[in-house]
Amino acid sequence: MxxxxxxxxxxxxxxxxxxxxxxxxxxxxxxxxxxxxxxxxxxxxxxxxxxxxxxxxxxxxxxxxxxxxxxxxxxxxxxxxxPHENLLVAENIPLNIVYEDEEVIVVNKPPGMVVHPGHGNYSGTLVNGLIYHIENLPKNSNERPGLVHRIDKDTSGLLVVAKTEYAMAHLSKQFFDKTTERLYYALVWGNVEEDQGTIRGHIGRSLRDRMQMDVYPDGEHGKPAVTHFRVIERFTYVTLVECKLETGRTHQIRAHFKHIGHTLFNDERYGGDQILKGTTFSKYKQFVENCFKELPRQALHAKTLGFIHPTTGKLLQFNTEIPDDIENCLEKWRRYSKNSIENSEE
Missing domain, CATH: 3.10.290.10 (RNA-binding S4 domain)
Structure with a gap:
């Protein structure tokens, strides 16, 4: 049978x-x-x-x-x-295009937008908007038009898209060779004591929760991952850091910072939507909940992107402003931190 x-x-x-x-x-x-x-x-x-x-x-x-x-x-x-994701439909979705020429397009993706169709997200994605804007985008090895890298749904920021087969091959090699420049801003729980540092550790699918990635000792599981960081600003119970990716693993920044005890602020999947640092005062709890409402996603933004243009050979560098939801949350923490310091000095 x-x-x-x-x-x-x-x-x-x-x-x-x-x-x-x-x-x-x-x-x-x-x-x-x-x-x-x-x-x-x-x-x-x-x-x-x-x-x-x-x-x-x-x-x-x-x-x-x-x-x-x-x-x-x-x-x-x-x-x-x-699969629905193979039945791509062009959709007239407004795109924040930072740069475009015959070979490449650079987009500033808003939070909440999925990059490509997948289970539960078959429309409204960046790819749906791209194929409306540009005809005959080349497909990568996963049959996804134009994509040479991706960022998570609730991460905002810069993405480069290939418009030709040559650009696809050229950019893909740059990402493989780790020669692209990618800087992210992240707000993380806790006071990151070092002004700068490097997080190393293989990243692979969690054995406990397959929706998460875990950090493993070298060679045990997963793939090598390296994240360099420096502190931008401290706010008593949270820290704003700049992250430079040497590798580009799934959830790399999110997994690495949880691994060192500094989970991203309001990162629901990794437990950052709980109060992980601070006082037990009810006013503080209300303050953090107001911050969560202001920033209803993980505090992660792909701020800077640099790569070699496939045909001109010139280095192109792009930089974006921190989006309003993150900036408004940071401003709340600035005021809170300043008041905390002033009260402690009285």
């Missing part, structure tokens, strides 16, 4: 929607729970229905939802229609 099902799968016109490889440290876990950790917004019932229909494969064999995933298992979700 199982062999018949495999034969059917080979003959059906099925499309891969998700593919995950279990790590060496994977503990036995039901495949429905495993996929819930990976697929954002998925429900256990939907995953179980997919398994019942034979749409969940482990090592190319259809499995039931109670199958226990083991280290190095290859888990795939296949369906009879292509």
């Amino acid at each position: 199982q062999e018949d099902r495999i034969q059917d799968l080979e003959n059906d016109d099925l499309y891969e929607h998700y593919k995950f490889v279990a790590t060496d440290g994977q503990v036995p876990l039901r495949v429905d729970k495993f996929l819930m950790n990976f697929i954002e917004n998925a429900t256990r019932n939907k995953i179980q229905q997919a398994a019942k229909a034979g749409n969940i494969l482990v090592n190319e064999v259809a499995v039931k939802s109670n199958y226990k995933v083991k280290p190095k298992d290859v888990v795939r979700v296949v369906l009879a229609y292509p």
Whole structure:
């Protein structure tokens, strides 16, 4: 019966929607729970229905939802229609274009905008707006038009997009060779004691929560990651830092700063939406909650971007202002910090 099902799968016109490889440290876990950790917004019932229909494969064999995933298992979700993100629709979305020529376009992405379509976000993305603005964008290895790098939905700031195949190859190599310049501003919990420093540690998918990234000892898990930082301003219980990326791993700044005990301010996924430093006074709690309302996302902005132009060979550098939501939050902390110092001196 199982062999018949495999034969059917080979003959059906099925499309891969998700593919995950279990790590060496994977503990036995039901495949429905495993996929819930990976697929954002998925429900256990939907995953179980997919398994019942034979749409969940482990090592190319259809499995039931109670199958226990083991280290190095290859888990795939296949369906009879292509992924929504492959059915790209051009949308007339206003884009904040910082620079554009025949080869590249630089965009200042607002917070809340997803970069490319994916599960639960099939429209309203930066890519939907780009393909409306520019015809025939080249696709990268993941079939995503124009993209050579990305930033998270709730991170604001600069992105460069390739308009030609040559620009795509040239820019991709720059990011691979780590020759681009990327500076981020981040507001983090706690007083970062060092004026400047470097955070090193392999970054890989968390074994506890697949929506998070964790930092691991060298060679144990994940990929090498290096973040350089310097303190810009201190506000008693939080610190504004400038981060220079030497590598570009998923959630790199967010994971690295949590690892050293300075989670990003209001970073819900990593626990920064809780009061991690400060007093127990109710007034302080209200103050922080007001800051969260002013800045309803992680306090992270891709402020500066530099790269070599693919055809002219010239270094292009772009810089953006800190967006209003972060600036307004910083101003609140400036006033709070100043009042705290003045009160302590009385």
